[in-house]
Amino acid sequence: MAESVELPSRLAILPFRNKVLLPGAIIRIRCTSPTSVKLVEQELWQREEKGLIGILPVRDAAEIKPVGTTVSEGTDSANQNSKVQGSLSDSHKLDTKKQNDVVHWHNRGVAARPLHLSRGVEKPSGRVTYTVVLEGLCRFSVQELSTRGIYHTARITSLEMTKTELEQVEQDPDFIMLSRQFKATAMELISVLELKQKTGGRTKVLLDNVPVHKLADIFVASFEISFEEQLxxxxxxxxxxxxxxxxxxxxxxxxxxxxxxxxxxxxxxQLSKSQKEFLLRQQYALVVVDNVLSVVNGSNDNVIDINN
Structure with a gap:
């Protein structure tokens, strides 16, 4: 995970429907729609030097209350840009003009870099698909959303702190207290999970070697939480x-x-052997430890289909 990332002023945008990619998380996606295939082909596959793409959460308009806006603004920035609402409202559909396909674009996303690309051809249709392993790098804010051919691009600004700003925050007594609380709770969780898996040491090393504000994203990315909590x-x-x-x-x-x-x-x-085995398989703890370790080590086998 890079300490600092220099973002371009514009990124190609891959929409994640009801899903969020956080910085530090590694995810495998399968692109099957014409829009996502074209984006990967032009922005990643055909380029000798692979650049960055933007991952932007979207949701169906029917899920938004009240209805009327096409932009979902973030809540934690001191510098909300008033241009975002208007600039996104004209480009709020993915591939079709049908009313029920209108989606809401979140105005914050994460820049991601490809760690691995593979191309496939479905038989007998001959349809081209791509499987991409992406690593989330840093947050950005969308200033303007437009189209390039059949996929979207966005003019963006980084939401990452400068080195000087981060050093100032790290001296804040409240930040120091919160860091200690997070590390203590995270260490306790890791100890419990690694005991269950009969492993040790791999994840604990992170607590000393990765900045705590990045660790927060990594841990949350490993949990099965609601879309609202992800946002x-x-x-x-x-x-x-x-x-x-x-x-x-x-x-x-x-x-x-x-x-x-x-x-x-x-x-x-009171359970039979088969019932015990079933209960153990259902324990959420085992799912959590697999997710934590896979996010950290980049070995997550879950594949998200991008078909919009």
């Missing part, structure tokens, strides 16, 4: 807000594991 984390530009939300989510998952363990201990004596 809330994406909108947490302030490192203190980010740490506070991450600590709450880590603690929530830690408590879930403890509850699951207590339930298992109470009922395991």
């Amino acid at each position: 809330s984390m994406l909108d947490s530009v302030d490192p203190k807000v980010r740490l506070s939300k991450a600590t709450e989510l880590v603690d929530r998952h830690l408590q879930s594991i403890r509850v699951a363990e207590k339930i298992t201990q109470k009922v395991e004596g």
Whole structure:
């Protein structure tokens, strides 16, 4: 994970429907629609030096209340740009003009770089598809959304702090306190999970070697949480807000594991061998540790289909 990323003024935009990519997360996507295939082909596959693309969350208009706007603005920035609302409103559809296909674009996203690209051809149709492994790098704000052929591009500004700004934040007593709370809770979760998996040390090293505001994103990216919670984390530009939300989510998952363990201990004596095995497979703790380690190590086997 790079410490600092120099973003271009404009990025090609790949929409994630009801899904958020956070900085530090590594995700595998499969592009099958004409729009996403063309974007990957022109912006990544055909280029000798692979650049960055922007990942922007979108959702169906029917899910928004009240209806009427096509832009979902972030909530944690001190410098909301008043131009965003108008500039996005003219480019709020993906591939069709049907009213029920109108989507809401979030006005914040994450710049991502490709770690791996592969091209496939479906038989017998001959349709080209791409599988891309992406690493989230840093947050950006959309200033203007437009189209390039059949896919979207956006004029963006980075939401990352400068080195000087971050150094000032790191001296803030509140930030120091929140950092300690997050690390303590994260260490407790890691200890429980690694004990279950009979592994040790791999993830704990991160707590000392990765900046804590980046760790917050990495941990949250590993959890199965609602789209609204994902957006809330994406909108947490302030490192203190980010740490506070991450600590709450880590603690929530830690408590879930403890509850699951207590339930298992109470009922395991009354279960058959097959029932015990089923219960163990259902324990959310095992899912969480797989996700944490895969996000950290880039080995996540989950594939998201991008078909819009």
